[in-house]
Amino acid sequence: MELLNWATRVGAYVVEDDYDSDFRFDGPPLTAVAGLDSSAAVIYLGTFSKSIGAGLRVGYLVVPVELAETAITVKAILNAGQSWLDQAVLAEFLSSGAFARHLKQVRMVYRSRRDCILSALREHFGDVNVSGHNGGMHIMWHLPARLPHATVVEATALNHGVGIYALRSAVAYDFGKTPYSERSLVLGYAALQEKQIREGISRIAAALK
Numbered sequence: 529m530e531l532l533n534w535a536t537r538v539g540a541y542v543v544e545d546d547y548d549s550d551f552r553f554d555g556p557p558l559t560a561v562a563g564l565d566s567s568a569a570v571i572y573l574g575t576f577s578k579s580i581g582a583g584l585r586v587g588y589l590v591v592p593v594e595l596a597e598t599a600i601t602v603k604a605i606l607n608a609g610q611s612w613l614d615q616a617v618l619a620e621f622l623s624s625g626a627f628a629r630h631l632k633q634v635r636m637v638y639r640s641r642r643d644c645i646l647s648a649l650r651e652h653f654g655d656v657n658v659s660g661h662n663g664g665m666h667i668m669w670h671l672p673a674r675l676p677h678a679t680v681v682e683a684t685a686l687n688h689g690v691g692i693y694a695l696r697s698a699v700a701y702d703f704g705k706t707p708y709s710e711r712s713l714v715l716g717y718a719a720l721q722e723k724q725i726r727e728g729i730s731r732i733a734a735a736l737k
């Protein structure tokens with residue numbers, strides 16, 4: 529609410545990139561900031577890249593009404609439009625209810641993979657400090673003091689064929705070199721089979737011993 533009040537006060541737009549909100553595993557869905565916004569200060573971005581596949585290249589914008597014409601023009605200039613056939617098939621997929629069924633199914637698979645990565649981490653590292661595990665397609669692991677820096681853990685894991693990423697490698701910066709960014713790792717799980725997840729975590733544990 530503070531962000532929205534600020535945007536309204538200074539005449540700014542907030543861009544809300546809600547790219548993985550289809551995947552929430554615990555509790556009720558989170559309200560989008562755009563949904564709280566009565567002053568039309570939010571430009572909302574959604575995508576089918578996570579729920580269907582990035583190769584589809586279809587996403588969407590919900591913009592304040594005064595920006596609608598501009599958004600359409602800019603999009604047309606950018607790439608001369610999007611395949612109408614892909615969009616028509618997607619529209620049918622949505623309106624038939626098949627997309628909702630698909631999401632339900634994928635959510636179950638990803639929830640189970642999320643549970644798997646958490647239990648594998650606990651099995652090897654004890655009472656782990658994680659965040660972001662209520663939804664999305666990755667978790668953040670905040671390293672205990674006894675383990676080295678995130679970049680060292682990342683390199684060690686990579687040497688053993690496992691890709692986990694310090695925030696910097698995931699192109700997230702806080703520019704302050706805070707313990708949060710130096711000692712946090714991003715672990716993606718959505719694209720992996722549970723067997724691969726268990727194997728990956730076990731390799732990291734063995735490598736760090």
Ligand SMILES: Cc1ncc(COP(=O)(O)O)c(C=O)c1O
Nearest residue numbers: 545547574575576577582586587
């Ligand atoms: C932060 C973020 N926003 C949005 C997207 C989706 O991008 P696109 O719809 O262009 O595939 C991604 C994809 O990984 C992402 O990481």
